[in-house]
Amino acid sequence: MDVLFITSVAVVVADPPLSRRLFIEALGLPLEGEGNGYYSSGRVPGSKHFGLWPLSQAAEACFGTAEWPADRAVPQASIEFEVANAEAVTAAGAELQRAGFDLVHQARTEPWGQTVTRLLTTDGLIVGISYAPSLHDSQDDQQPE
Helix, strand or coil: CCCCEEEEEEEEECCHHHHHHHHHHHCCCCCEECCCCCEEECCCCCCCCEEEEEHHHHHHHHHCCCCCCCCCCCCCEEEEEECCCHHHHHHHHHHHHHCCCCEEEEEEECCCCCEEEEEECCCCEEEEEEECHHHHCCHHHCCCC
């Protein structure tokens, strides 16, 4: 697997208003709402994407339901690692499975164009391998050699 960079980091929040108060009001991060409870920004220094991801949305993305399964560790955060293309996401998922990791879901393309596969660690961290075309549209995503 060839990880190019960290795609995103999101805090999975059980109390979105309280979290917005901390991250937006107290810390002053330039997060903007997307109309569905998710707040994010590509303008936090050192991060391509930082977000506040409501737990209900994380549950929907991972399991197709607004309720987090009671038999799974409740996530505190999500981190996604970028690969070169959508096919590499599928290959990475297969590689993780061969290494003994259970995927929450296979590679799929989200409505906004990102292809992603995810797993959940026993510690409650959602780990995604993704390809987000919008992050490849400019030269500033190239890593120094």
